[in-house]
Amino acid sequence: MSAQIATDAAPAIASYNFAYLDEQTKRMIRRAILKAIAIPGYQVPFASREMPMPYGWGTGGVQVTAAIIGPEDVLKVIDQGADDTTNAVSIRAFFAKVANVATTTRTMEATIIQTRHRIPETKLSAGQVLVYQVPIPEPLRFLEPRETETRKMHALEEYGLMHVKLYEDIARHGEISTTYAYPVMVEGRYVMDPSPTPKFDNPKMHRSEALQLFGAGREKRIYAVPPFTEVVSLDFEDHPFEIQTFDRPCALCAAENVYLDEVVLDDSGGRMFVCSDTDHCEDRRAQGHRGEMAGHPLETAK
Amino acid sequence: MYVAVKGGEAAIANAHRLLASRRRGDASVPALTLEQIAGQLALGVDRVMGEGSLYDPELAALAIKQSRGDLIEAVFLLRAYRTTLPRFGYSEPVDTGAMVIERRVSAVFKDLPGGQLLGPTFDYTHRLLDPELAGDHPVAEPVRGEAPSEKALRVSDILAGDGLIEENLPSEEDSDVADITRTALEFPLGRDARLQALARGDEGFLLALGYSTQRGYARSHPFAGEIRIGEVAVEMVLPELGFAVCIGRVRLTECQMVNQFKGSAKVPPQFTTGYGLVFGQAERKAMAMALCDRALRAAELGEDITAPAQDEEFVISHSDNVQATGFVEHLKLPHYVDFQAELDLVRRMRAEHAAAQATGRQDIATDASREAAE
Amino acid sequence: MVHAAYEGGFANSVLGSQGLFRTLMDAMARPGTVHPVTTLASPPAGLNSTAGAILLSLCDADTSVWLTPDLARNSEVREWLGFHAGAPVTGDKAAADFAVIADPCRLLDLGAFALGTQEYPDRSTTLIIAVEALTGGDLMELEGPGIDGRIGIAPKPLPPGFTAQWAANRARFPRGIDLIFAAPDAIACMPRSSRIINQPGV
Structure with a gap:
């Protein structure tokens, strides 16, 4: 150990194992993933490791990806739906370095997509795995901060508290005021946190053809939704679940029924609304779709 | 093999370059050595070893240097290194x-x-800043008993x-x-x-x-x-x-x-x-x-x-x-997708609130005119 | 025959484990689908190569393995497992993280393995059943998460009374064991979430 730094040479990346994690850690995570798949929506505790990026910055997703990735994989990493957000760039560069895998920004080409806060607009297919970065995996955490209590609630399928909370929303605001991390019921058994994706994305989880894996590093939990699994957003008969709608299409590619980012253009109220999913937007523009602000400088900046 | 490259990578590389320069500080001043840090900032090194859960003063000194003296960052560096080390076994309880x-x-x-x-110990030292320590005054040999x-x-x-x-x-032998x-x-x-x-x-x-x-x-x-x-x-x-x-x-x-x-x-x-x-x-x-x-x-x-x-x-x-x-610190990562969802909700609730207010005022106005008419 | 213990591991343990795990993950996520595997490990006679490779890819000193009595008595198998995986062999089904069933013609009590608890249903045994083939047996039709509609699978041989055993396992959900069928050339899985909806062999 001392010899390493005495020679002034930082440990070369080659001295780390393929995909950074040691094999024993990978086996531990892989066992947790198999159990997570077998019990859809149940949070499997795992001995999360310290990673070379901070907790809260995707360490759970990174550990899941590191445990499953192989040399044949093509990796896409998105944050807020975009491939070029700094943390997505950083995580993608990490895997390009430690696993020497091909990376892509194209949803269709990826075999593993690691994401924070969005599900791609393009429908995912059977050969793909979507890995979510999860900050707080426990959907009941904000109603009951104690793990000892929430674990009991899941064990007993005691989800009344969640329905009370949602109903209080309706009483106060006339609607359920949860806009992201909107809780879902998986296969009629476990209430699950979909990670802080906007509720717009919830329907994409339902009976998805892709395997969905969720990693929470700081909270040390892994959970999963297998393909073709029932994922239902919690609601009430008289207040059915609804997703966000936008009253205009993407300003660059004219896409409708996609999630849009609001971009502030000036200090006098100028705004434009563009696709949050940058790959989807680029793809559409390449196909010749043009929005009302196509050619805007923002387009080249993206 | 191809690699997706976008503008963010250049920004990150530039930020790291600036960080390295700021860490080094004034190049005309000699760089700190690990021996200096481990020897003269020993309590900082001890804290980093303790919270980093790795007993290695030299690596802890390196972490402190790399983190520009941010001890929590140094703890993090040490932990991230520790987790990659092979584990040979557990020691006997120390006596x-x-x-x-x-x-x-x-x-x-x-x-x-x-x-x-x-x-x-610092105990019973009078906490008066000591100007002598600004230089490199000789220190008396400690008294040994x-x-x-x-x-x-x-x-x-x-x-x-x-x-x-x-x-x-002690806990049970087997446990x-x-x-x-x-x-x-x-x-x-x-x-x-x-x-x-x-x-x-x-x-x-x-x-x-x-x-x-x-x-x-x-x-x-x-x-x-x-x-x-x-x-x-x-x-x-x-x-x-x-x-x-x-x-x-x-x-x-x-x-x-x-x-x-x-x-x-x-x-x-x-x-x-x-x-x-x-x-x-x-x-x-x-x-x-x-x-x-x-x-x-x-x-x-x-x-x-x-x-x-x-x-x-x-x-x-x-x-x-x-x-x-x-x-x-993860709060500084982009959250604009979720914020957009909240923005949309608050705007809608404000519109409904304003509409309700307007209806309310109308009702009051109607009542007032009715009263006036009576 | 000490040398037998040192041979027959993965040629490349990092990528061999990764590749096999991805196959297993896909098989567990899509119950009943058959996934071909190449021969990665050569365990001593008595343990089929696929079951051996699965153990090497998932087990280590942190997991205990239960072996069917014939295998447990086979010192070569135990030594091979100890050398390549470092996994302790247990005689207690209810304490096993993994279990290998090498003689599926015998009666099998799924309820005797670790089933997990309501709070921690993940703390249950994963059963690896070594079969001759994943086709040719009685056809089981499955439904559940990971399955688009229904899917048929016919591993051969299966323990007698397996359908009733599985129904009991399914009824314990979220507790229960998960199952990997290991044929010499292919893998298929049945997690506890899968339901058998027909009466195979009837």
């Missing part, structure tokens, strides 16, 4: 009773076997002879000691896992919690039974040999708080203890840890849980500064 003592104080006896030994002839019995061992203090029984670096925490914790979490817990957080118990939030009437600092041997049983061999020495700080306990139906009144054990010279941390350990034993001792320091899930879930830093 702090056999410590080569450098400092040893007890607040509960005027004198005791082995004596009181002040050692290298004779090695004590009598063994420095631990205060808990002295009290245990009279049955005045609870016995610290494995918890390892919080290898398994997910499962509440309620055993005391072994809890002490491990406290040992790597943030000094400031534990200090504040320990302090809160002194101010009445779970008061435990603590006395500093003993604080000792010095080196102990680390021994490990090698399977090939079948017996324990010494593989090195580490400096530790141990604190035993002695606390009041009224007793119960089964147990006569006696003193209880809170325990702190930390790498290096880290007295404040060891004392805070001991106060927290005692407070967290509330359930075990049948005491009411009324204060934050007694709440195991609360204390342990929030004591790790690497976790806390990461999650607090």
Whole structure:
């Protein structure tokens, strides 16, 4: 150990194992993933490791990806739906370095997509795995901060508290005021946190053809939704679940029924609304779709 | 093979380059050496080793240099390195009773076997800035005494002879000691896992919690039974040999708080203890840890849980500064997708609110005109 | 025959484990689908190569393995497992993380393995059943998460009374064991979430 730094040479990346994690850690995570798949929506505790990026910055997703990735994989990493957000760039560069895998920004080409806060607009297919970065995996955490209590609630399928909370929303605001991390019921058994994706994305989880894996590093939990699994957003008969709608299409590619980012253009109220999913937007523009602000400088900046 | 490249990568590379330059500072000033950091900022190094859970002063010094003196960042660097190291096994329990003592104080006896030994302490220094330290003035050789002839019995061992203090029984022979670096925490914790979490817990957080118990939030009437600092041997049983061999020495700080306990139906009144054990010279941390350990034993001792320091899930879930830093600082990552969802909701609710207000005003106006007409 | 223990591990343990795990993950996520595997490991006679490779890719000193009595008595198998995986062999089904069933013609009590608890249903045994083939047996029709509609699978041989055993396992959900069928050339899985909806062999 001392010899390493005495020679002034930082440990070369080659001295780390393929995909950074040691094999024993990978086996531990892989066992947790198999159990997570077998019990859809149940949070499997795992001995999360310290990673070379901070907790809260995707360490759970990174550990899941590191445990499953192989040399044949093509990796896409998105944050807020975009491939070029700094943390997505950083995580993608990490895997390009430690696993020497091909990376892509194209949803269709990826075999593993690691994401924070969005599900791609393009429908995912059977050969793909979507890995979510999860900050707080426990959907009941904000109603009951104690793990000892929430674990009991899941064990007993005691989800009344969640329905009370949602109903209080309706009483106060006339609607359920949860806009992201909107809780879902998986296969009629476990209430699950979909990670802080906007509720717009919830329907994409339902009976998805892709395997969905969720990693929470700081909270040390892994959970999963297998393909073709029932994922239902919690609601009430008289207040059915609804997703966000936008009253205009993407300003660059004219896409409708996609999630849009609001971009502030000036200090006098100028705004434009563009696709949050940058790959989807680029793809559409390449196909010749043009929005009302196509050619805007923002387009080249993206 | 192809790699997706976007503008963000250049920005990150440039930021790191600027960071490296700022870290080096004025190039006309000699760079710090690891020997200087390990030798002259030794208590910072000790803190990084303790909370980083890796005993290696040289690597801790490197981490402090790399982190520009941000000790929590240095702890993080050390932890991320530690996690990649192969694990050969577990040491035998260290015997702090056999410590080569450098400092040893007890607040509960005027004198005791082995004596009181002040050692290298800030205690009783007058906190006056010393201009001499701005330069490199020669320092007088420390005074060295004779090695004590009598063994420095631990205060808990002295009290245990009279049955005045609870016995610290070792856990059952067969039961494995918890390892919080290898398994997910499962509440309620055993005391072994809890002490491990406290040992790597943030000094400031534990200090504040320990302090809160002194101010009445779970008061435990603590006395500093003993604080000792010095080196102990680390021994490990090698399977090939079948017996324990010494593989090195580490400096530790141990604190035993002695606390009041009224007793119960089964147990006569006696003193209880809170325990702190930390790498290096880290007295404040060891004392805070001991106060927290005692407070967290509330359930075990049948005491009411009324204060934050007694709440195991609360204390342990929030004591790790690497976790806390990461999650607090993750708020600077983009959250604009979720913010958009909230923006949309607030705008809609405001529109509905305004509409309701307008309807309300109309109703009032109608009532007023009706009144006027009557 | 000490040397037998040192041979027959993965040629490339990092990528061999990764590749096999991905196959297993896909098989567990899509119950009943058959996934071909190449021969990665050569365990001593008595343990089929696929079951051996699965053990090497998932087990280590942190997991205990239960073996059917014939295998448990086979010192070569135990030594092979110890050398390549470092996994302790247990005689207690209810304490096993993994279990290998090498003689599926015998009666099997799924309820005797670790089933997990309501709070921690993940703490259950994963059963690896070594079969001759994943086709040619009685056709089981499955439904559940991971399955688009229904899917048929016909591993051969199956323990007698397996359908009733599985129904009991399914009824314990979220507790229960998960199952990997290991044929010499292919893998298929049945997690506890899968339901058998027909009466195979009737």
